[in-house]
Amino acid sequence: MSTWHEQVAISGSVALPPDPRAMEGLGRNHSLETALADLIDNSIDAQASEVLIRFVRRAGRLRALYVVDNGHGMGRNEIDMAMTVGSRRVYGHADLGRFGLGLKAASFSQARAVTVISKTAGTPPVGRRWVLDDTRENFLCDIVSEEFCFDEFDREWGIADGNSGTVVRWDAVNGFPTTDDALRVEKFLTQTVAAIRRHLGLVLHRVLEDGRVAIMIDVEDVGSAYPGPRVPVSAVNPFGYLKSGRPGYPKDLVTTSGDHKIEFRCHIWPGRSRTEEFRVRDAPVNHQGIYFYRNDRLLQAGGEWAGLHTIDPALQLARIAVDIDDDILGLFRMNPEKSRVLIGPDFTALAENARAEDGSDIATYLADAEETYRRSRKRNRTRKAMIPPGKGFAPQLRSVIEDEIPALPRLEGISIKWRRFDNDLFFDVDRTNSTLWLNQAYRPGPAGQRHTVNDVPLLKALLYLLVEDVFEGDYLGAKDKDNIDLWQEILTAAAKSEGAA
Ligand SMILES: Nc1ncnc2c1ncn2[C@@H]1O[C@H](COP(=O)(O)OP(=O)(O)O)[C@@H](O)[C@H]1O
Ligand SMILES: [Mg+2]
Structure with a gap:
């Protein structure tokens, strides 16, 4: 047996950069929502006050996804660092970044190409791009042309204008439907936007609640003169109950x-x-x-x-x-x-x-x-069961009623809706259609303005609690009839005097 050597002898070195496909393995546990959250962590670390998530659709088909912020941005050296897998900067104690992987892992888990364009105050924007199926050797990262950087940076993002910020663009996003079928694309967008709002609203609820950052989502149709409607991400606080379940808690x-x-x-x-x-x-x-x-x-x-x-x-x-x-x-x-x-x-x-x-x-x-x-x-078991709410109730109101009141097994809930009356009474109990009709003439809000069906939740909650009983049973009893007359008298007078006030 030959002797064991403490030191390994070497005769030179050979450069072996990782195969570019190694990048494909990053971020395997990401979903679209968690990947976006990681990009937004970077925006928050960069002190952005506004972030926009934008889907871009052209000729009916989803083409790209953007995350744009108005943070402090990156200069030439920083952007190279940012595109480097695993390069760590010096982190402040409040920073969300940690591994120097987030941007790359998040992007490659969702898209075949990621472009980053960034601008610090007082310098022109710079841009870099990684493409996954690039056959080029040696991890060469693309430098985006300055003109393109300006164009992209100056697009109408509709976020508070700063002279700094960052645009992250994903092309060839894996999860996008491979169709221009309007219905399927709409359905995908509805579900995806809902999932993103839920996830970001939850994981960033504290940051959203204290107003450090505002996050919006929109869809741009290329060629359309108008930007699509934007929806904000609102906080979902997992400790957001109305009243603690027990004295002394939390x-x-x-x-x-x-x-x-x-x-x-x-x-x-x-x-x-x-x-x-x-x-x-x-x-x-x-x-x-x-x-x-x-x-x-x-x-x-x-x-x-x-x-x-x-x-x-x-x-x-x-x-x-x-x-x-x-x-x-x-x-x-x-x-x-x-x-x-x-x-x-x-x-x-x-x-x-x-x-x-x-x-x-x-x-x-x-x-x-x-x-x-x-x-x-x-x-909940000992509370008297009631007919559940039907149409016309704001979602939060409906959830609270459903949480608090056991539901009678009924096919139809009680709807509360407005319609034109040919008299000046305030309401009409329509047991056949399980609806409490309210006289349109008393509908609050400026005339001519479009109303939502779920308006005036406070009034509807009170009415629901008051009249639910008369929708129960096979016929209206004498007591029910007398109550209805009484309420009608008082509520009609009240509605009239509100209008007069
Ligand atoms: N939106 C952004 N604005 C400014 N700098 C950014 C942004 N996104 C990424 N960076 C820079 O790129 C670096 C690498 O980001 P990332 O890959 O997510 O790793 P980490 O956040 O763990 O450092 C960040 O540390 C930051 O310096
Ligand atoms: Mg990060």
């Missing part, structure tokens, strides 16, 4: 690890709910668990208890918010897609040590949440 439990403090903000929802804020995941049982935030960005929305407990139907109302700042990041790892937090073994023990000011711990909290859940079930 409750902060605190523990320390070395010099660092970890806070568990323990919440109990008042009951199951149909609101977006409650239904953050696919199955109701998965909404519970720990919600991890890093720099106010939601990384993981529940779905597990990090070793503290198993997922349990009785814990449906329990959610804990935990902020993991970089000083305690050692206890965790996040996946590069920033959609999951992997918990180290020390975390569970630390969490078990966490105490509130009143001395209670996580076990107490979980028991409280369980008891609240049982009570909410019971309360």
Whole structure:
């Protein structure tokens, strides 16, 4: 046997840049929504106050997807860094970036080509492009012509004008329908925009709520004189219940690890709910668990208890918010897609040590949440069932009514609608059509203006609670008739005096 050498002997070196196809493997766990979230993290890190997500359609077919921001932008050197896989800059403590991968991984998980055009204040824009199926060797990145950079940067993006910002453009997006069939494209857009709004609204809810950034989505039809309607992304706060499910909550439990403090903000929802804020995941049982935030960005929305407990139907109302700042990041790892937090073994023990000011711990909290859940079930069972709302109710109003009031098994709900009357009465109970008609003459709002069917939610909520009873049963009793006359008298007088005021 020959002797073992401590040192490996070398005789030279050969350059072996990675095969360009290596880039295709990046970001495998991304969906369109999580990929977009990663681009927007960069916009937020660049201090953007506005971000636009734009789908571009030409001749009926979706061609490109843009994320445009008015942040501080990048110069020549920075843009080269930005396009480099795995190049890390020096991060500030509040930055969302971390791995130097986000932009590339997000883009290549969704598109065959990514172009970045960026401008800092006082310098002309610069641009770079990566194309995946490029057969060129050596990771050569395209330099976008200056003229094109100007054109692209100065397009009508409709976001607050700055003299700096960044345009990220994806071409050949994998998920786009390969058709110009108007119906299919519309359907795709409707579903996709809804999914993007939900996801971004959720993961960025804190940033959206405190107004640090506004995010809009629109669709541009090339050649059309008008930009399409834009929809804002609004915050979806997973702790956005109206009233806590239990006095004393939310409750902060605190523990320390070395010099660092970890806070568990323990919440109990008042009951199951149909609101977006409650239904953050696919199955109701998965909404519970720990919600991890890093720099106010939601990384993981529940779905597990990090070793503290198993997922349990009785814990449906329990959610804990935990902020993991970089000083305690050692206890965790996040996946590069920033959609999951992997918990180290020390975390569970630390969490078990966490105490509130009143001395209670996580076990107490979980028991409280369980008891609240049982009570909410019971309360809903003992409440008198009512005919559910039909048409004319604003979505939030409908969800709250559906959450709070058990529904009578009926084919049709009670609709509340406006129509022209040939008298001056305020309402008409139409039991055959399960509709409460309101006299158009009293409809609030400036004359001639278009109304939405779901208008005046406060008035409709009151009317629903008042008249629901008279829609029940096979015939109108004497008591019902007398009540209707009474309400008619008073409400008509009230409506008239509102008009006169
Ligand atoms: N929209 C943007 N505005 C300004 N700079 C950006 C933008 N997007 C990316 N960058 C720059 O590119 C770098 C690389 O981005 P990325 O690949 O997402 O990795 P990370 O965010 O982890 O650093 C960022 O650190 C930032 O300097
Ligand atoms: Mg990033």
